[in-house]
Amino acid sequence: MSTLLIKNGTIVNEGTIFKADIFIENEIISKIASEINIVADKMIDASGLHIFPGVIDDQVHFREPGLTHKGCIASESKAAIAGGVTSFIEQPNTVPNAVTQEILEEKYQIAAKTSYANYSFMMGGTNDNLEEVLKTNPRNVAGIKLFLGSSTGNMLVDNEETLEKIFSSTKMLIAVHCEDEQTIRENLEKAKEQYGDDIPVTQHPVIRSAAACYKSSSKAIELAKKTGARLHVFHISTGLETELFQNDIPLEEKLITAEVCVHHLYFSDADYTTKGNFIKWNPAVKAATDREKIWEALLDDRIDVIATDHAPHTLEEKSQKYLQAPSGGPLVQHSLITMLEFAKNGKISLEKVAQKMMHNPAILFKIEKRGFIKEGFFADLALVDLNSDAWTVTKENVLYQCGWSPFEGKEFTTKVQTTVLNGKVVMENGVLNEERFGQRLLFNR
Structure with missing residues (x-):
């Protein structure tokens, strides 16, 4: 079993914005609470970040x-x-x-x-x-x-x-x-x-x-x-x-x-x-x-x-x-x-x-157990900085194989800092993990 604890983040979910910790076991969100003090395999301090579902x-x-x-x-x-x-x-x-x-x-x-x-x-x-x-x-x-x-x-x-x-x-x-x-x-x-x-x-x-x-x-x-x-x-x-x-x-x-x-x-x-x-x-x-x-x-x-x-x-x-x-x-x-x-x-x-x-x-x-930050749901999360240093889209920082973006030249002051997929940290502080953890979506129907 692998565990991940995300501390001090501001969660945006189901029409509310609130500060809470998130504890993840394997692929699943197991606990959301104002304060969680559990020793985990990995801990992320999300102070100053907003946490959205992926x-x-x-x-x-x-x-x-x-x-x-x-x-x-x-x-x-x-x-x-x-x-x-x-x-x-x-x-x-x-x-x-x-x-x-x-x-x-x-x-x-x-x-x-x-x-x-x-x-x-x-x-x-x-x-x-x-x-x-x-x-x-x-x-x-x-x-x-x-x-x-x-x-x-x-x-x-x-x-x-x-x-x-x-x-x-x-x-x-x-x-x-x-x-x-x-x-x-x-x-x-x-x-x-x-x-x-x-x-x-x-x-x-x-x-x-x-x-x-x-x-x-x-x-x-x-x-x-x-x-x-x-x-x-x-x-x-x-x-x-x-x-x-x-x-x-x-x-x-x-x-x-x-x-x-x-x-x-x-x-x-x-x-x-x-x-x-x-x-x-x-x-x-x-x-x-x-x-x-x-x-x-x-x-x-x-x-x-x-x-x-x-x-x-x-x-x-x-x-x-x-x-x-x-x-x-x-x-x-x-x-x-x-x-x-x-x-x-x-x-x-x-x-x-x-x-x-x-x-x-x-x-x-009707996607099964995704799209929300809920206990029992897959841990797919986007941790974003809404007040990042200004940065500009250029050919050098796009990851598309085609090598260009219609937003080239646009300045942003928001940034996706960290992405969690099925409980795994697949990008942290803008650095991508080369391992693949994608899963086939299932539907409740």
């Missing part, structure tokens, strides 16, 4: 298998640990797409050997793999992922009959990327008529418009209501979409939930002039007015979760012209500190950060 990022693309020139499970999960992200749910648009049980299980086998963080992978739906989708084990797979806008390979699900069959046939959580493909194609043709092949990146939110997002997400929600499906809408990017969601029932009772990503809370279309393709995501970063409406919906609980949609590409790929440059960017190392900076500036409370990044992902995915 972040659960419900949407990442770690690029393995098939796209490992951009990133891999090892590299990106290590960056996640450095950012206080202890659990991730990865998406199926790798190569080959995870659209059979065999390919899905191969990803789990890779993670079992290489992941620094806890992991789960989503099963991908297509227009013709319903039989495979229905074989998915709800106990050890996070959910079903459907792309209702273009994606890698054969993952665009645009057959309405197939969609209704999937929604009607499974009680598993169905997560969706919502952008209407026809609307995007029409907008792209207009842009080509105006600019030829040299479309400026400032046209990205015009091409992948608010209307394209709203048309797709409203249709998905209508279908979920018709079939009783459990729907989770990824990366809300428009103010209009926020009106589709409820805040008048507890999260545990919601059948339709929503996520926002850090980049849609931080950037606006004004940033394309300086950041260019480095903030080119799908769905697009849109107007500042959209950003403010999203913030309102996040704070009043119409939007339930904050995630990243972490999706690395190489500098070479991102440096191409708009039409050739792929969408997506790396974020897991900087998601928690970005939200903590917002908290320091009064935009969101620390308790709300814990709710949206740790508690709610655990609740809506």
